[in-house]
Amino acid sequence: AQSVTQPDIHITVSEGASLELRCNYSYGATPYLFWYVQSPGQGLQLLLKYFSGDTLVQGIKGFEAEFKRSQSSFNLRKPSVHWSDAAEYFCAVGPNTDKLIFGTGTRLQVFP
């Protein structure tokens, strides 16, 4: 079955610390992979996506993610977290940009 797992429900980091949010997927073919961020009162915003090519992808707001086929993972990273990064983060996979399967999300809390 196709699925996305985000093992960490809630992560707390200090401002300025590095961040890694985990995402593992189960998918029959090479999927399209996405990371979205959801802030209260706002729609999901795309941080980055992977379709093909270089497995290390750069996104907005200083985020990056690495596709590791052997581990079925697409972890999101940021070298230095800002207080404004506090939000809910969702990993998603799909055959294209349309039929997306989302993980359950990771809530990021940032302490000053």
Place this chain on the structure above:
Amino acid sequence: GAVVSQHPSRVICKSGTSVKIECRSLDFQATTMFWYRQFPKKSLMLMATSNEGSKATYEQGVEKDKFLINHASLTLSTLTVTSAHPEDSSFYICSISPDSYEQYFGPGTRLTVT
């Protein structure tokens, strides 16, 4: 990127009544719109694909008679929750994919059925 709005942002209705949620694409013509449902602490679940001028395509397990979708124009899709019950309380989100490059999401509608 595309801007998607939803109205209302929050709605409370009594059990047994129907409620309509609007999704508007403000700067793109969207022949297809998507409706998701998000439970607390849960992921977004695709409910249906709304197709302009034709019937919506529902995902397995979603009651089409309960969740009526109308996509009458290229900028507006509506989701009507009919005979709502407390278990229908949820966060409903719509999205569009105008360029097959990414989906653009609305801010969501919080439905509470009392």
